[in-house]
Amino acid sequence: EPEVTQTPSHQVTQMGQEVILRCVPISNHLYFYWYRQILGQKVEFLVSFYNNEISEKSEIFDDQFSVERPDGSNFTLKIRSTKLEDSAMYFCASRQGYQNQPQHFGDGTRLSIL
């Protein structure tokens, strides 16, 4: 069964450094998302991406964050200057495109900021 894959599974970075989280969505999906989950808290929406542009972003997704789909398969989340509070699990998800189709999630990248 097709699945969303994310790399790396764990990333440890010094505060202030840039980090890029990578995702390969399911191949025939059209909508792409990033969510994060701080330990013990809800899964929360960061950004959605469709037709090569951001379609919606949350208040969390400030100028330090950016997303890109550099080719036909990868979808990346970049954090330019990491802060301690960016430590969380980051999940990528994709959706086929039909109305109300479920989003399918990868297993996440655990980001630890020191």
Next chain:
Amino acid sequence: EDQVTQSPEALRLQEGESSSLNCSYTVSGLRGLFWYRQDPGKGPEFLFTLYSAGEEKEKERLKATLTKKESFLHITAPKPEDSATYLCAVPIQGAQKLVFGQGTRLTINP
């Protein structure tokens, strides 16, 4: 504000002991509700989509139901492998970002 609330936060059952998890929501213009299972250190795994009040979906020992204000996930004769956190989420209009509840951490003791 669109909100999703799940109860209880944690539930411990004996193997074979049936129970229900609750998800209540306040969303304008509901466009469906999703149930996911999340194992420790993993991403949410899709279980069910419910579109309209009165709808039911089943998968093995799980059955999900939907009313106009809440959804229930019924678990019948659970096994230890059903231990996980169960999340419900509703899609919001537009790009259909998901708003999640905080989850119910279910533990099934053998």
